[in-house]
Amino acid sequence: GAKMKERNIAAIATPPGKGGVAIVRISGDSPLSIAEKMFVPSGKTAVKDFRPYRLYPGEIDGGTFTDYGLCVYFKAPASYTGEDVVEFHCHGGENIARGILKRTFRLGASAAGRGEFTKRAFLNGKLSLASAEGIADMINGESEAEVKAGYLLYSERLTGKVREIQDVLKEVLAGIDAAIDYPEEGIEEESTDDIRLALQRAKGEVSVLLSGYAKGKKIKSGVTVALCGKPNTGKSSLLNRLLGYEKAIVSDIAGTTRDAVEGVLEIDGVRFNLYDTAGMRESGDEIENIGIERAENIVRSADLVVFVADSAAGTDGEDARVLELAEGKPLVKVFNKIDLTNDETETDADVLTSAVTGEGIERLKELLYEKSFGSRGEDAAFLIEERHYDALKRAETALKRAVAACGELSLDLVGIDVGNAWESLGEITGETASESIIEEIFSKFCVGK
Ligand code: GDP
Numbered sequence: 195g196a197k198m199k200e201r202n203i204a205a206i207a208t209p210p211g212k213g214g215v216a217i218v219r220i221s222g223d224s225p226l227s228i229a230e231k232m233f234v235p236s237g238k239t240a241v242k243d244f245r246p247y248r249l250y251p252g253e254i255d256g257g258t259f260t261d262y263g264l265c266v267y268f269k270a271p272a273s274y275t276g277e278d279v280v281e282f283h284c285h286g287g288e289n290i291a292r293g294i295l296k297r298t299f300r301l302g303a304s305a306a307g308r309g310e311f312t313k314r315a316f317l318n319g320k321l322s323l324a325s326a327e328g329i330a331d332m333i334n335g336e337s338e339a340e341v342k343a344g345y346l347l348y349s350e351r352l353t354g355k356v357r358e359i360q361d362v363l364k365e366v367l368a369g370i371d372a373a374i375d376y377p378e379e380g381i382e383e384e385s386t387d388d389i390r391l392a393l394q395r396a397k398g399e400v401s402v403l404l405s406g407y408a409k410g411k412k413i414k415s416g417v418t419v420a421l422c423g424k425p426n427t428g429k430s431s432l433l434n435r436l437l438g439y440e441k442a443i444v445s446d447i448a449g450t451t452r453d454a455v456e457g458v459l460e461i462d463g464v465r466f467n468l469y470d471t472a473g474m475r476e477s478g479d480e481i482e483n484i485g486i487e488r489a490e491n492i493v494r495s496a497d498l499v500v501f502v503a504d505s506a507a508g509t510d511g512e513d514a515r516v517l518e519l520a521e522g523k524p525l526v527k528v529f530n531k532i533d534l535t536n537d538e539t540e541t542d543a544d545v546l547t548s549a550v551t552g553e554g555i556e557r558l559k560e561l562l563y564e565k566s567f568g569s570r571g572e573d574a575a576f577l578i579e580e581r582h583y584d585a586l587k588r589a590e591t592a593l594k595r596a597v598a599a600c601g602e603l604s605l606d607l608v609g610i611d612v613g614n615a616w617e618s619l620g621e622i623t624g625e626t627a628s629e630s631i632i633e634e635i636f637s638k639f640c641v642g643k
Pocket of ligand 1: 424425426427428429430431432530531532533534547548549550551
């Protein structure tokens, strides 16, 4: 059908500051007619005859100055936004790009809002809402793993699965409608069984997607690691070794690490936020007791606990108390100061280390990753957005109800739950997302994207 004519919007697509090249982008119903008035090609081809996806050199009018650069035309619908798009590639100076942008405004373009190009792409069906969120995750990503997970979202991996489930639900709904519309045919028990089976399978697939969220969350916000154990076992020293620089204050006097000292370590692209805890032991010192309480809280809220013991001293009752706190969490047991132990001590440690010689540190890093995500090289998670998790959770609940209602309640009641599940899934792809959700998502983008 005929697409609505949209006004031309323009923005600088590159970040502010100096650089090799800056890009000014126009999208809308007639960006080429704007280009015609502000670009003088060096070659023989006039702007109106530009072939799409080709770079043409020429003079760009910046209003009070001229720059020499490139112009490219992307023809609708095969463009980022799905509309006609023109880009000017100019020299990378803020005043150059700004002058060229102002010139597009003079010629009728209006200033693009945050994420407005991508929003148009979404509205024109170029990408799903989740895919747009993947782009934002990639751009805003603070670790390589976040970029990787964002790319999986962007490339429609999640929406692909969601759409498959939606298709099954649509089929079930069609079956239910047929049974309701032609009651004289009778609802055979067999078809109710088929419906239940299909719904159960769909629910199972939603649950599988949901189970990936714990991993996705750790990728998005980093893995919180608590280093704990008795004073002087070498926690601060190990932290420094792991981080590769002097961060925590190392001291011989027990109980000096009073505050949680944070450091960030990247392993296989994932951020690990390391917290050193005050040596945990009973003490009469009030300040130290506050530190101990804080340390216990860190252990309780950690995704992963690294327990450190002195390999010469071994463990005792106090350590058992610390390990109790960590119960139920992934745990790495470290026996440190292995350089001081001559004989091969029998231990149940996961790794033997020396913060002095560096022995076992690489293995410790591997263990941090493996205990958090399973073995290396496994597929990254693609369920990293809480919004998607919520929508899937609601879909799961609705499907649970639908399965329970199957054979018990009338089919039109089953249909209501199936419809609700379908709609919840549609919030991920964007089909059923409200205007306010869409606004919120695109407001996270920068101007020019
Ligand atoms: P924390 O109280 O557990 O944080 O322990 P620290 O990191 O402050 O270390 C206590 C003392 O043990 C310091 O004098 C460190 O230099 C020393 N130390 C830490 N790790 C090792 C190790 O692997 N080998 C040896 N020989 N000394 C260590």
